[in-house]
Amino acid sequence: MKSKKMLLPIEKVNPGMITAEVVFNKMGNVMLWDGVALDSITIERLKNVGVQEITVHVDEPREKGIRYDYSSPVVFAAEYEQDANLTKQMFQDISSGKRLDAETTEEIVDSVLRKSESNRNIIDSITQVRSIDEYTFYHSLNVSMLCMLIGKWLRLDEYHVRNLALAGLLHDIGKTRIPFEILNKPGKLTDEEFEEMKRHSEYGYNIVKNLDDISPEVAKAILTHHEKEDGSGYPMGLTGDKLNLYSKVITVADIFDAMTANRTYKSKxxxxxxxxxxxxxxxxxxxxxxxxxxxxxxxxxxxxxxxxxxxxxxxxxxxxxxxxxxxxxxxxxxxxxxxxxxxxxxxxxxx
Ligand SMILES: [Fe+2]
Ligand SMILES: [Fe+2]
Structure with a gap:
């Protein structure tokens, strides 16, 4: 469905609509850039500062099958915990030698995609306190949600947004092959331990590379999610021109979640x-x-x-x-x- 721009009175603007033009306040300062998905809090704030009307995209395609109001923080939090538990289950299954279960990953990815308009809840939930041993599950889920948001902000189509959510969810799946003492070590890793930790990209690639439900581009993104544009990353030292878009998106989401994370041994x-x-x-x-x-x-x-x-x-x-x-x-x-x-x-x- 194509969208068109429309100037709407602020009372007619609904959560989920996307700004089509920059919104200024009375003093001429930018309040919102264009391309921003609105939620109820942002709309309230626009009203409070006296913004009367804004230009939004209307007739944006909607996700089918929305069952809940995800703008409710309570509903969002309940689903988020449920998804984190499923992610934990997925990691534990792989650790115990099972194959990656396509149904579980699909269930989590579907849940992530249903939250595609809950931008504020996503941004709020990624900064919650997490314990070290639960960190990887929440981190994987957060990176999946952030990859989905970035995909939307880059105006990618549904196929790519879905693949991004999947690639984000699985990007650290290779950590299931890293010894527990290294993965959950509270202090700094020794050089040797760090070298082993770095191998999680390859381990992850080996877990997913032959699975029918995972596209080769997703598998490649898992292998290269610690590569850097200038070639200073690992495992191969590839430069930006050799990296696919999924890999570049994961890197941004991964860094943001890791830096804002409130882990017990590291102040955010x-x-x-x-x-x-x-x-x-x-x-x-x-x-x-x-x-x-x-x-x-x-x-x-x-x-x-x-x-x-x-x-x-x-x-x-x-x-x-x-x-x-x-x-x-x-x-x-x-x-x-x-x-x-x-x-x-x-x-x-x-x-
Ligand atoms: Fe990683
Ligand atoms: Fe990561």
């Missing part, structure tokens, strides 16, 4: 710190088109967030600087602090 970075590292510290490592699609969309979910500044003041994020995504404009009382200009003011914490 604030998302803004992660955006800074991804935007300014990943030249030559991440694919710029995939990275931009990800950052331009994901950062819009932090507009309206309450933050604590290093000055001790609290404020609300009101505007993202596109050139400097980690330094948004923060409203404190009736003042606007542009943290990209006020170099000493930093966001310390999310509230």
């Amino acid at each position: 970075d604030t998302p803004f710190k992660v955006f800074e590292l991804m935007q300014h510290g990943s030249f030559g490592i991440l694919d710029p088109i995939v990275l931009n699609a990800f950052l331009n969309n994901v950062t819009s979910y932090y507009i309206g967030a309450n933050v604590l500044l290093n000055t001790g003041e609290t404020g609300v994020v009101v505007f993202m600087n596109k050139q400097n995504l980690s330094r948004p404009v923060v409203q404190v009382g009736d003042r606007y602090i542009d943290t990209s200009v006020s170099k000493f003011v930093r966001i310390k914490e999310f509230l």
Whole structure:
């Protein structure tokens, strides 16, 4: 189904609609970029700042068979836990020597795809606290959801979005072949242990390569998900021109989830710190088109967030600087602090 652009009064805008043009506030600042999927909280915030009408895509194709309202955080959380349990089961089955069960992977991927319009719930759930031994299951599920979102933001068709969700889910399946003591070691790995850990890409590829339900492109993405654009990754040191799009998408999703994860042995970075590292510290490592699609969309979910500044003041994020995504404009009382200009003011914490 083709979509068309339409200017709608804000009262007629529904969750799931996608912005077709940039949305500005009264002061002429960008509130939302185009191509952003709206949810009920974002729509409320637009109303609160006095936005009267916005241009959205209408007649976007909808997923068939939506059974629940996934914009409800409670329903989302219940399904998320259920999917994490299925992912755990899948990992345990492979560890005990069983073949990868296509029905289980399909069930999880279907569930992930049904949440394709729950962007805010996805972004909220990936920063939950997880214990070390459960980490890989939640991480796999999170990367699957993030790969799906990036696929949508890149405007890929259903076939590729589905493959991306599957590739994300299975990208670390080779960790089932890594000894338990290495995988769950709380401290730093020795060089030898790290070399063994790095082999999970190949182990994963060997698990999936001959399965009928897994396309060769998905298998290849699992093998190459730790390769880097400049050839500095592993296992083969391939450069970006040799990597498929699935692999590039997994790499971005994988890094974001790993950096924002709140594991017991590692304190997490604030998302803004992660955006800074991804935007300014990943030249030559991440694919710029995939990275931009990800950052331009994901950062819009932090507009309206309450933050604590290093000055001790609290404020609300009101505007993202596109050139400097980690330094948004923060409203404190009736003042606007542009943290990209006020170099000493930093966001310390999310509230
Ligand atoms: Fe990995
Ligand atoms: Fe990973």
